[in-house]
Amino acid sequence: MTVFKYPGGSIPLVGDYYQIRERFEKKGFAQEAIDEILFRLWGGIPAESAISLGEVVNSFHELVGSEVGK
Numbered sequence: 001m002t003v004f005k006y007p008g009g010s011i012p013l014v015g016d017y018y019q020i021r022e023r024f025e026k027k028g029f030a031q032e033a034i035d036e037i038l039f040r041l042w043g044g045i046p047a048e049s050a051i052s053l054g055e056v057v058n059s060f061h062e063l064v065g066s067e068v069g070k
Helices: 017-026 031-042 053-069
Strands: 003-006 009-012
Touching (some): 017 031
Antiparallel strands (some): 003 009
């Protein structure tokens, strides 16, 4: 997605985070709205992963082991 379209126009989504944020500010968006839009565009990063890396590795080893055994 390279452009954010809204009923009053569009905003290019090129450049770094601060440049994009500044474009939203110049168009008159409130800080809370900008935060929400940018969060929804690029998604949130969870504080911790839902599945730990150790669980993924263990599951992979179990899968490989079961396939080799056959």
